[in-house]
Amino acid sequence: MSGAVPPAGTPPPPPPPPPRFADAAREALADPSVRRGLREATSAARAGAAGAVADSADWEELRAAGAAVRDRTLLDLDRYLEELEGAVVEAGGTVHWAVSAADAVRVVAGLVRAQGESGAAVADAPVLREIGLAGGLAAAGIAVLDAGAAAAVAVTGVDFMVAETGALVRSGGDAAPAPSAALVAVAGLEQAVPAWRDLEVFLQLLPRASGAGRTAARTVVWSGPVAGDGPAACHLVLVDNGRTRALADPVGRTALRCIGCEACLNVCPVYERTGPAAYGPGGAGPIGAVRVPLQRGVRGAHAASLPFASTLCGACADVCPVKIDLPGLLVHLRGEVVEARRDRPVPAPELAAMRAAAWTLAEPRRYEAALRRGARWGRLLARGGRIGRLPGRLGKWSDARDLPAPPAQSFRAWWGRR
Secondary structure (H helix, E strand, O other): OEOOOOOOOOOOOOOOOOOOHHHHOHHHHOOHHHHHHHHHHHHHHHHHHHHHHHOOOOHHHHHHHHHHHHHHHHHOHHHHHHHHHHHHHHOOOEEEEEOOHHHHHHHHHHHHHHOOOOEEEEOOOHHHHHOOHHHHHHHOOOEEEEOOOOOOEEEEEOOEEEOOOOOEEEEOOOOOOOOOOEEEEEEEHHHEEOOHHHHHHHHHHHHHHHOOOOOOOOEEEEOOOOOOOOOOEEEEEEEOOOHHHHHOOOOHHHHHHOOOOOHHHHHOOOHHHHOOHHHOOOOOHHHHHHHHHHHHOOOOHHHHHHHHOOOOOOHHHHHOOOOOOHHHHHHHHHHHHHHHHOOOOOOOHHHHHHHHHHHHHOOHHHHHHHHHHHHHHHHHHOEOOEEOOOOHHHHHHHOOOOEEOOOOOOHHHHHHHO
């Protein structure tokens, strides 16, 4: 049956909000060994993915099919989740619904305690990092064991959930726990797929895009408790944590197509230099920079900074196996950040600068006067024909580049004289 949230004592205090992306990235940017390791790891993953994709004659058809299945699922997600719940219950499992990350941690901790255990084997997965499971369990006094450890209770993320059968699928070469008493599977709402025939598409897309090869080294499927072969109990924790908020955005909901391959991370020039930590626990790389503000809103400083952690080069969209237009979503979210700041009593510096520029450019005489004054100041700041350091906040721009000194005569003045 579908389960209520088990009591788990006093919940741990919420973690402090992550810092802005630019502030969080400084440590990795200042460490050459970190950057070297990231460069080598992403380069190897890119090469592996490129080889696996080149080996697939129908790659583009698979991408189109994957995108179509994900969109069909998202547009009717409530029905598929109800079907999934019914199938899991029919197979002997229990479904728990968690509105927030804290709810999900509380559910998992309660399930571990209900087995009379003080520890659980935990297999790493993006959704578990998102909800901060390891820290939450530790704060609740529950030991977090390596996935390879023999444990009565095992906690794992899954890659897909098949609505028609209730099957829970974890695909990949990493360790999948084998519990003797209870399996606790944690998944985001969007990880449902309608049927087995749809799963076939994703089991071809996921390993190729992630660089693992044509097929995954290991795919594990759980279909409820199995007497004598484990697990004796099977629990599915379905996590919202802002997903319904993203689903309500007609543009942003396409980010929920994501199948967790991390191909976008491996081609992103920003991620290659900063690594995952600067993005916070909600997800790294271009997909994290999109998912976090979509699921949490853009009012917080951290979430508002993420859409700007991109060069908009488009490489992420080129490799996405389900054709998510990540650059388009980043631009969409940048617009939301700007709109959210319009009602501030004191405008942000960027907004104030844009308003001043708009006022200046709206009238030719104002523009020409500003051009003359700017050219004079530019020549005063120049040394040897280059401006190496701009004053104030503009200095952050000139820290990494030089600006040519303005010419003594502008093009407009030259043109007017001739």
